Amino acid sequence: MILLTGTSRPFGDGHSAIHKEPADAALFCSTLGLPGDEVADPRFHGGADRALHYYPAEHYQFWAHYWQSLGLTASPTPFEAGAFGENLCGQGWTEHTVCVGDRFRLGGTLLEVSEPRCPCHKLNTRFDYSHMALQVQLTHRCGWFFRVIEEGDIAPGDTLERVEQDPLGLTLAQCNAILYGQPFNREDLTRLAEHPKLTSVWRNHAKRWLETGVGGDWHRRLFSHPATSQ
Template sequence: MSSSSAEVLLVRTGAAATLDRTSVGGRGTVASALVKTPRLGAVSVGELGFQGDVQADLEVHGGPAKAVLVYSDEHYDDWVAELGRDLRGTGLGENLRIRGLTERDVCPGDRIAVGSALFRVSAPRRPCYKLALAHGIRDLSARVQRSGRTGFYLAVDRPGEVRAGDRIAIIEHAPHRISAFEVNRVINLDKRDVDGARRVLTAAADLPPRWVAKLRRRVDGAVESDASDTARLYGTD
């Protein structure tokens, strides 16, 4: 679908709260700002995200490269078909719920205008176990990653205001044309795809430096252990 038909359905922000690990058979609680509330009217967005939005764990969330998380409403239709449940109420942590663009349509480095703000696509979201806790589905985070319906992050190139109903326009395409969907596939799923790693490295200037280093190691013949991914996707008690 072209960017001219893409639009913001909801602007969502949230405060730090807790998620219960017992929802997936674990123990204790964990801090999270995953559950967010739709905002009415224009919401200001700056270098670190929307006014009123927080991140509970700043070691892995937030910062200028992860200022805004975007998720496509079309994906929720797919989750209904796959899970028999509509996840829209709690959501998957997104700040912007949109229609008309997915991870297959955007590339790291693309510049996107929404409302009076200007954004730059930075990376696909690497889902963590907190998605599973929020919905009580133990393998949800792994499903999100495997499906490619991850959502993607935006950095803020020009602060402004965004509201539900705003149109979304890609005003500049990154020259490499490596989609966020493809980045997720190569980084997280097909780790032995050396040709894929070489292709994704053509987008190196627009990717997180540690991802670039990881891909270069793979091209040189090293593939990392899955242990850290398992911890990220399923958490630890």
């Protein structure tokens, strides 16, 4: 496991803590995350339900291939651990094999999957590509957040081990598909709205769609960004 933290700094037309640096020693992880890991906008990042962001290392090969296949100008951010602002980067688990509510041991901590990462326009700036956030959303390569059930030390190289599978079996990829990859489906949206381990943010998105019949507006989240060159 690669362990990363970062501080808030100027970014685009505002600030962000998306820049992360690898830790070279164990860190104590509390219910609010890792020491020294800052959050620029607590409305959308951090807190007990978003204490740690995990991104699968397997996805970086895909993004490098995507860039090459489209003939895009080289990304200013290398496709390697930390590129998506994650705290944890490892192999063996993806959005298709991990479910909301699954519990994992990592070092001295016990973690619980709380929600898929919801990509925003800062990824467009990060990679200098105006459709990056949209592509992350549509390919379901979003990563996810953990809440911390038991605090403890995490060290670089620790292994992420699933110790409990949530009985409802709602994968992170399914969450993304239900909310972003298909038209209105009452049964599927109800699965999100009623899942006791899914964050209230995600449950409320599903509830609003069920109540109004109108899906969420993605445009501001995905495209409200400074101009990019491609």
